[in-house]
Amino acid sequence: MLAPKALLDALSDQASRLFSSDTAQPRAELESQFKVLMQGAFSKLDLVSRDEFDSQMVVLARTRARLEALEQQVAELEARLAPTAQQD
Numbered sequence: 682m683l684a685p686k687a688l689l690d691a692l693s694d695q696a697s698r699l700f701s702s703d704t705a706q707p708r709a710e711l712e713s714q715f716k717v718l719m720q721g722a723f724s725k726l727d728l729v730s731r732d733e734f735d736s737q738m739v740v741l742a743r744t745r746a747r748l749e750a751l752e753q754q755v756a757e758l759e760a761r762l763a764p765t766a767q768q769d
Contacts, residue, residue: 692722 695718729737 688722688725692718 696715
């Protein structure tokens with residue numbers, strides 16, 4: 682995987698070559714080529730899709746709620762055991 686600076690430099694070089702060509706390309710073709718260029722650059726990064734991110738956020742929220750419930754149960758058990766420990 683390229684370092685971020687190297688990736689941006691390579692992307693910049695390719696984009697400047699794409700937009701500085703002597704032939705007049707239609708806007709749609711330039712957009713298409715730039716999209717392919719950007720997708721290639723993004724594929725070299727450790728990125729996740731929005732769907733994967735959203736599904737992991739749901740998992741995290743459920744895990745956080747379960748952790749809070751377990752913390753409350755532990756606190757209740759400790760409170761019940763505290764008077765018993767003081768009597769001994």
